[in-house]
Amino acid sequence: xxxxxxxxxxxxxxxxxxxxxxxxxxxxxxxxxxxxxxxxxxxxxxxxxxxxxxxxxxxxxxxxxxxxxxxxxxxxxxxxxxxxxxxxxxxxxxxxxxxxxxxxxxxxxxxxxxxxxxxxxxxxxxxxxxxxxxxxxxxxxxxxxxxxxxxxxxxxxxxxxxxxxxxxxxxxxxxxxxxxxxxxxxxxxxxxxxxxxxxxxxxxxxxxxxxxxxxxxxxxxxxxxxxxxxxxxxxxxxxxxxxxxxxxxxxxxxxxxxxxxxxxxxxxxxxxxxxxxxxxxxxxxxxxxxxxxxxxxxxxxxxxxxxxxxxxxxxxxxxxxxxxxxxxxxxxxxxxxxxxxxxxxxxxxxxxxxxxxx
Amino acid sequence: xxxxxxxxxxxxxxxxxxxxxxxxxxxxxxxxxxxxxxxxxxxxxxxxxxxxxxxxxxxxxxxxxxxxxxxxxxxxxxxxxxxxxxxxxxxxxxxxxxxxxxxxxxxxxxxxxxxxxxxxxx
Numbered sequence: 001x002x003x004x005x006x007x008x009x010x011x012x013x014x015x016x017x018x019x020x021x022x023x024x025x026x027x028x029x030x031x032x033x034x035x036x037x038x039x040x041x042x043x044x045x046x047x048x049x050x051x052x053x054x055x056x057x058x059x060x061x062x063x064x065x066x067x068x069x070x071x072x073x074x075x076x077x078x079x080x081x082x083x084x085x086x087x088x089x090x091x092x093x094x095x096x097x098x099x100x101x102x103x104x105x106x107x108x109x110x111x112x113x114x115x116x117x118x119x120x121x122x123x124x125x126x127x128x129x130x131x132x133x134x135x136x137x138x139x140x141x142x143x144x145x146x147x148x149x150x151x152x153x154x155x156x157x158x159x160x161x162x163x164x165x166x167x168x169x170x171x172x173x174x175x176x177x178x179x180x181x182x183x184x185x186x187x188x189x190x191x192x193x194x195x196x197x198x199x200x201x202x203x204x205x206x207x208x209x210x211x212x213x214x215x216x217x218x219x220x221x222x223x224x225x226x227x228x229x230x231x232x233x234x235x236x237x238x239x240x241x242x243x244x245x246x247x248x249x250x251x252x253x254x255x256x257x258x259x260x261x262x263x264x265x266x267x268x269x270x271x272x273x274x275x276x277x278x279x280x281x282x283x284x285x286x287x288x289x290x291x292x293x294x295x296x297x298x299x300x301x302x303x304x305x306x307x308x309x310x311x312x313x314x315x316x317x318x319x320x321x322x323x324x325x326x327x328x329x330x331x332x333x334x335x336x337x338x339x340x341x342x343x344x345x346x347x348x349x350x351x352x353x354x355x356x357x358x
Numbered sequence: 359x360x361x362x363x364x365x366x367x368x369x370x371x372x373x374x375x376x377x378x379x380x381x382x383x384x385x386x387x388x389x390x391x392x393x394x395x396x397x398x399x400x401x402x403x404x405x406x407x408x409x410x411x412x413x414x415x416x417x418x419x420x421x422x423x424x425x426x427x428x429x430x431x432x433x434x435x436x437x438x439x440x441x442x443x444x445x446x447x448x449x450x451x452x453x454x455x456x457x458x459x460x461x462x463x464x465x466x467x468x469x470x471x472x473x474x475x476x477x478x479x480x
Contacts, residue, residue, distance in 0.1 A: 206364065214436070
């Protein structure tokens with residue numbers, strides 16, 4: 001089994017992971033002592049499929065597309081020579097490791113290396129989030145093909161060059177759903193409507209303006225899909241108006257023929273790996289409980305980005321990841337300080353370093 | 359008077375635009391100068407950024423296309439969006455591609471270039 005020993009392991013190579021790694025490096029951690037573990041074959045995470053513009057206004061004062069925003073951080077990380085393992089999936093963090101300042105052990109797997117063990121003094125969790133699937137909605141009806149989450153459809157169209165259908169209905173007015181309504185229209189498909197169960201859209205106002213209104217796509221507020229029709233392939237959906245308690249109102253059902261239904265009904269922080277390390281997860285956010293330094297309930301394990309809670313803007317993810325990277329770097333430096341024989345107490349040592357820095 | 363949402367940033371200011379000629383236009387509700395410009399343009403000649411992705415090459419083993427994302431370097435007239443898209447579709451690309459490479463000059467006679475937004479190695 002291949003073994004890696006590093007100061008900081010970053011799990012996830014999307015915007016959060018890239019910025020956290022870069023930040024730790026800027027705090028003086030040697031690039032060979034930082035390891036980014038990414039399950040996809042490229043860095044950049046979900047930004048690679050977000051080909052629309054609107055990213056980076058806060059940080060770069062410029063409107064970039066997702067791939068451009070990602071490339072800026074990929075260039076920084078590669079320029080700094082920070083080591084990355086691609087096509088590598090983290091399986092678990094051994095919960096029995098990491099006690100009293102010892103290293104954590106992470107187990108991961110890849111086609112190239114098989115199972116690997118990574119010993120890390122600190123960990124930054126940056127796994128992002130995933131979409132709520134059909135199963136989370138309990139929509140009655142058949143189970144035909146032609147039902148996708150909006151993000152899956154986005155990947156198919158933008159990254160793999162495949163159209164998932166011709167006639168679309170979108171359930172949920174999250175930003176990815178709105179962006180996809182425009183994208184599919186651009187590729188020649190017909191988007192018949194977007195149904196939103198709430199009386200108000202969950203997406204940004206500007207996306208309703210530029211993705212729906214521009215192309216006369218109706219947004220049906222207080223409406224939801226109440227039945228799915230079709231045996232092999234989706235043939236249509238029933239959309240019904242709901243009352244203030246989100247219950248369908250009798251007599252308002254309407255049949256909408258379509259071959260594809262996209263779901264844009266929310267995102268959930270992806271914390272399966274966090275749970276293996278026995279980290280406290282909050283019910284309210286679905287992400288780990290973190291303090292102001294982004295440290296989780298386990299000392300030396302930090303978290304940032306959409307794995308903590310779902311952010312509206314990638315700029316905010318980057319800012320939070322920089323803070324987490326700094327905290328992880330400080331944690332590693334303090335731990336080294338404690339080990340140093342000259343330092344009798346950690347407090348003294350930290351104090352000494354602070355004076356030197358000033 | 360026309361009401362609209364500014365699309366320049368995630369704040370999405372609710373704008374009120376009075377008047378319909380170069381001299382008479384007055385924009386209200388904007389929090390920054392970009393909103394003023396957006397309100398004016400939206401009434402006089404609305405413009406939009408266009409982004410798309412086009413195939414670069416096919417992986418013969420998996421049958422999956424490797425795509426490259428592209429954008430217009432600045433906003434094009436709204437009425438030309440679909441013409442711009444069909445011109446983009448006709449472009450044949452070859453690796454390597456760098457971010458910012460011009461892949462189509464002066465698209466639809468707008469004077470605006472289409473550039474790659476993704477890097478693709480040889």
